[in-house]
Amino acid sequence: MIKFLDLHKINMLHQDETEQRLLKTFRSGWYLLGQEVKQFEQELSAYTGSKHAIGVANGLDALRLIFKAYIELGEMQPGDEVIVPANTYIASVLAITDNGLKPVFTEPDINTYNIDVAGIEEKITSRTKAIMIVHLYGQAVFSYGLEQLAQKHNLKIIEDNAQAIGARWNDISTGNLGDAAGFSFYPSKNLGALGDAGAVTTSDDILAKTVRALANYGSGEKYINNYQGLNSRLDEIQAAVLNVKLKYLDAENVRRREIAGYYIQNINNPGIILPQPPEDGTNHVWHLFVIRTKERNRLQAYLLNKDIQTQIHYPVPPHKQQAYREYNHLSFPVTETIHNEVLSLPISPVLTLEEARTVAEAINNFK
Numbered sequence: 001m002i003k004f005l006d007l008h009k010i011n012m013l014h015q016d017e018t019e020q021r022l023l024k025t026f027r028s029g030w031y032l033l034g035q036e037v038k039q040f041e042q043e044l045s046a047y048t049g050s051k052h053a054i055g056v057a058n059g060l061d062a063l064r065l066i067f068k069a070y071i072e073l074g075e076m077q078p079g080d081e082v083i084v085p086a087n088t089y090i091a092s093v094l095a096i097t098d099n100g101l102k103p104v105f106t107e108p109d110i111n112t113y114n115i116d117v118a119g120i121e122e123k124i125t126s127r128t129k130a131i132m133i134v135h136l137y138g139q140a141v142f143s144y145g146l147e148q149l150a151q152k153h154n155l156k157i158i159e160d161n162a163q164a165i166g167a168r169w170n171d172i173s174t175g176n177l178g179d180a181a182g183f184s185f186y187p188s189k190n191l192g193a194l195g196d197a198g199a200v201t202t203s204d205d206i207l208a209k210t211v212r213a214l215a216n217y218g219s220g221e222k223y224i225n226n227y228q229g230l231n232s233r234l235d236e237i238q239a240a241v242l243n244v245k246l247k248y249l250d251a252e253n254v255r256r257r258e259i260a261g262y263y264i265q266n267i268n269n270p271g272i273i274l275p276q277p278p279e280d281g282t283n284h285v286w287h288l289f290v291i292r293t294k295e296r297n298r299l300q301a302y303l304l305n306k307d308i309q310t311q312i313h314y315p316v317p318p319h320k321q322q323a324y325r326e327y328n329h330l331s332f333p334v335t336e337t338i339h340n341e342v343l344s345l346p347i348s349p350v351l352t353l354e355e356a357r358t359v360a361e362a363i364n365n366f367k
């Protein structure tokens with residue numbers, strides 16, 4: 001069986017180091033707001049180039065806290081609008097609506113699956129306060145045009161960087177392209193913890209301070225609460241694991257690129273649309289390798305029959321979910337086509353080229 005993602009194997013790559021670090025943390029007697037989190041925040045900030053990194057409980061909270069902080073700071077108000085790609089994981093949208101803000105969906109570029117900058121300006125109204133970009137599947141999305149558009153209309157750029165840690169655009173890391181970014185270290189992400197974990201990065205001092213306070217009951221100083229905050233802290237155990245794994249992230253992303261390169265060179269079936277080769281080697285970290293075909297469900301069953309696991313990211317877009325009934329009537333043909341046709345192939349730092357060959361051959365033989 002070729003697993004879609006072998007998390008056991010991935011975490012065993014650094015077994016000794018991780019086990020020692022976990023044991024040390026266990027024995028330290030200090031489990032929250034300690035040295036491991038502090039170190040991780042420093043390293044993540046150095047890694048991305050952002051001035052601040054704040055560990056939080058998960059990726060959704062990271063994004064929620066950014067908007068909550070902007071609201072506390074008076075930069076946004078409930079009812080304001082945030083432009084967001086229609087084809088994203090629902091968490092991007094939940095972070096917006098949870099704060100009483102209004103998601104304004106926009107179509108992606110059918111070639112990159114990332115937000116289509118050309119479609120943004122027509123969505124801007126007097127209530128628009130931010131554009132959320134999602135570096136989907138691990139591919140960085142940014143442009144001077146986007147930056148200028150945001151400046152012209154005085155909009156924040158928020159990055160959902162749950163899938164693209166390590167990717168760069170023009171030598172700038174994702175997480176340091178916009179005003180603030182949310183990271184997820186959910187176990188299956190390129191940098192995965194052993195449970196839930198997340199972070200916010202920003203170079204805005206006041207925003208960083210506000211997010212940090214909001215994540216800790218709205219308190220900057222013990223028992224003094226400036227805001228009605230939440231409890232959303234990164235714990236020491238998860239930070240310990242992340243401190244070990246962050247060192248290997250770049251090498252693991254290189255492995256992902258090798259697998260992606262292999263698939264791109266060796267899959268040639270006229271019924272299959274491959275991801276576009278990225279503009280340069282560093283703007284894609286291949287969190288997912290997503291192909292498209294009109295025969296998606298049949299291909300998935302065929303591959304499973306050959307012991308190859310695949311997944312669909314994602315089968316139903318947020319605006320068609322029951323959770324967002326008020327948006328169900330909206331129509332985004334590009335987004336809906338993507339959701340009907342995508343299939344994610346196995347890719348990870350522990351997938352062997354031999355396994356990649358088996359996958360490619362099976363797809364080439366699919367009629």
Ligand SMILES: *Cc1c(COP(=O)(O)O)cnc(C)c1O
Nearest residue numbers: 058059060089091092162184186
């Ligand atoms: C994983 C993910 C999130 C949410 O992260 P969690 O840590 O699971 O809360 C948000 N956005 C995108 C695009 C994701 O892939």
